[in-house]
Amino acid sequence: MKTIRKSIALNASKEKVWDVLTQDKYTRDWLSAFSPGSHAISDWQQGSKIVFADDSGYGVIGRIVTHDPYELLSMEYYGVIKDNIEDFESKEAQVYNGTHETYRLTSKDDKTVLDIESDIADDSFDSMSDLWDKAVLRIEKLAHD
Numbered sequence: 357m358k359t360i361r362k363s364i365a366l367n368a369s370k371e372k373v374w375d376v377l378t379q380d381k382y383t384r385d386w387l388s389a390f391s392p393g394s395h396a397i398s399d400w401q402q403g404s405k406i407v408f409a410d411d412s413g414y415g416v417i418g419r420i421v422t423h424d425p426y427e428l429l430s431m432e433y434y435g436v437i438k439d440n441i442e443d444f445e446s447k448e449a450q451v452y453n454g455t456h457e458t459y460r461l462t463s464k465d466d467k468t469v470l471d472i473e474s475d476i477a478d479d480s481f482d483s484m485s486d487l488w489d490k491a492v493l494r495i496e497k498l499a500h501d
Contacts, residue, residue, distance in 0.1 A: 413437065
C-alpha cells in the first residue's frame with residue numbers, strides 16, 4: 357500500500373473549497389476524473405457511511421472518520437461495490453479495508469491550501485496518481501468559478 361499526496365493552493369475561501377469537496381453539484385464534476393458518472397452518497401457527517409460509485413456499478417464504501425468543517429475531512433474504507441452490489445469479503449474488498457483518504461484545508465497568504473492523501477494499492481498507484489492530478493485541476497476550476 358502506498359499513499360498518494362497532492363497539494364494545491366487555491367484562490368478561494370476555505371468555505372468554497374469545502375463546498376467543492378462535499379456538495380453534489382461539485383463532486384459529480386471532479387469525481388468524474390476517476391470514472392464517468394462518479395458521485396458521492398453521504399450526509400458527510402462524522403461516523404456516517406460514504407459511498408463513491410460510478411455509472412458502471414463500481415465503487416468504494418467507507419465511513420467518515422473526521423468531519424471538521426472547513427478544516428479536515430477523513431474517511432476510512434472497508435468495502436467495494438461490484439456490479440451495484442456491496443462487497444466486504446472478496447480479495448478486492450480486503451485490499452480497501454482500512455485504507456484512508458484525507459482532505460486538509462489550511463490558510464496561507466490569502467489562499468486555501470488543500471492537501472489530499474489517499475491510500476492506494478501499489479499496482480494502482482501510478483494510474484490513480486494521474487487521475488488525482490486531473491481531479492485536483494477540476495477542484496481548482498470549481499473553486500475559482
